[in-house]
Amino acid sequence: MAPWGYEKDNGPAHWHKDCPIANGKNQSPIDLINGEVKYDSGLKPLTAKYVPFSDAKFLNNGHSVQFQPSAGNGSELTGGPLAVKYNFEQFHFHWGNNDTEGSEHRVDGKMYPAELHFVHWNSTNPSFKDAVGSGGPNGLAVLGFFLKVGAENAALKPITDLIPKVKDAGTSVTVPSNFDMQAILPATLTDYYTYDGSLTTPPLAECVKWIVFKQPLEVSAAQMEAFRSVINRDGKPMGGNYRPPCPLHDRAVKTSFK
Ligand SMILES: O=C(NCc1ccccc1)Nc1ccc2c(c1)[B-](O)(O)OC2
Ligand SMILES: [Zn+2]
Numbered sequence: 001m002a003p004w005g006y007e008k009d010n011g012p013a014h015w016h017k018d019c020p021i022a023n024g025k026n027q028s029p030i031d032l033i034n035g036e037v038k039y040d041s042g043l044k045p046l047t048a049k050y051v052p053f054s055d056a057k058f059l060n061n062g063h064s065v066q067f068q069p070s071a072g073n074g075s076e077l078t079g080g081p082l083a084v085k086y087n088f089e090q091f092h093f094h095w096g097n098n099d100t101e102g103s104e105h106r107v108d109g110k111m112y113p114a115e116l117h118f119v120h121w122n123s124t125n126p127s128f129k130d131a132v133g134s135g136g137p138n139g140l141a142v143l144g145f146f147l148k149v150g151a152e153n154a155a156l157k158p159i160t161d162l163i164p165k166v167k168d169a170g171t172s173v174t175v176p177s178n179f180d181m182q183a184i185l186p187a188t189l190t191d192y193y194t195y196d197g198s199l200t201t202p203p204l205a206e207c208v209k210w211i212v213f214k215q216p217l218e219v220s221a222a223q224m225e226a227f228r229s230v231i232n233r234d235g236k237p238m239g240g241n242y243r244p245p246c247p248l249h250d251r252a253v254k255t256s257f258k
Helices: 128-132 221-228
Strands: 046-049 056-060 065-069 076-079 086-095 114-122 140-149 172-175 192-197 208-213 217-219
Touching (some): 076 114, 086 140, 086 221, 114 128
Parallel strands (some): 140 208
Antiparallel strands (some): 056 065, 056 172, 065 086, 086 114, 114 140, 192 208
16 A cells, blocks of 8 residues: 555545554544543643753654654653653644644534644653553653634744745754744643543554643644645645544543533
8 A cells, every 4th residue: 555644545544454453442533522521620730841952853754744853852741641751752733724624633523723743652661662562541642732723823933934944745954952842832731631542643553642732722824824835745735634533432531621
């Protein structure tokens, strides 16, 4: 099979052929249905401590654009539903070709124009790859932020300004060392949905503690247009790089808010 993608001939409906777990019982994304979630007063805020990076790349890997520091950058995530410390690995985006689609998770069936994933791995493992393969839903902790069109996002501007430099698949640039990743995050990481799920792209491993924030981040229309100028490995606009929602089966979605 041609490498996986989001086109008619290699999109989500085909992924099960190489990754049978695609039809598993803990797949992501899902539709977050407010009438079916359960408030959990034990869910505390999360703490993300992101340290400045000396050498980080921003790259087009053919199916997303991704910020990736060199391994061992000392940034970490704790708290919320997490029992141990998680190390930061990378962040990347999913978006649509217009403002009515683009996010992977949905809220009561509503899609946002884009979704930002901050990926972290369980520090009791020797590496990210081991964490993915560690079995069970505690290998990775992924923070999901919906993006909506509004004011320019100054914290994301250094990243969206680099997009024209990684327009084509397989290209990358070095990110200026004064890039402040912490500034992207809201001051307090409260009000989130959390559930056990999977990677939303092959290998679709069911190793993720998902933490999806209720409050969207804003980006300007110009910043959204920058994403829509990115080209995928088939030479087409990358927009539409989102997987449709998967069945919840017998999982519970908990919220840190009432
Ligand atoms: O890291 C990925 N692949 C490369 C890989 C390397 C080593 C072992 C397995 C996989 N994928 C991936 C990681 C995290 C997330 C997603 C995809 B996402 O669902 O898009 O948002 C969260
Ligand atoms: Zn993602």
